[in-house]
């Protein structure tokens with residue numbers, strides 16, 4: 001379960017996602033892993049880190065290995081989960097930068113997706129992703145309601 005809200009006193013997306021997980025836990029036997037991207041924010045993706053992913057494992061130097069290892073656990077967490085529950089507020093018509101930093105870590109070419117002639121194709125199958133979104137505006141049935 002991921003939290004990405006900066007509003008600690010009244011975080012709607014967090015309340016929603018907690019409620020959802022609590023109710024599911026009443027019905028099913030679940031192992032829940034929490035990832036709070038606000039209390040433990042990820043740095044923005046840097047070129048050095050991205051380049052380290054692209055170097056074949058055997059050729060990486062110590063620094064490159066640590067850079068790759070640092071966030072491999074985030075990918076493993078996704079691979080090992082059956083369901084991802086994401087509490088996601090809208091900030092300035094987009095996702096919080098904390099969430100984007102997480103996306104930048106788990107979208108890794110050759111590991112979680114690949115490029116094909118038809119476009120990018122995901123390499124992680126059979127996951128359910130449940131997004132509990134909170135927004136201040138009303139977008140229902142509008143073009144940008146996605």
Ligand SMILES: Cc1cc2nc3c(=O)[nH]c(=O)nc-3n(C[C@H](O)[C@H](O)[C@H](O)COP(=O)(O)O)c2cc1C
Nearest residue numbers: 005007011012013089090091092093134135136137
């Ligand atoms: C920095 C910031 C930017 C926001 N931008 C938008 C926006 O573009 N559109 C919108 O509908 N609501 C916007 N809101 C309102 C939030 O989406 C709304 O308060 C939502 O409940 C936040 O989720 P949270 O309570 O889980 O933090 C913004 C709120 C903040 C703090």
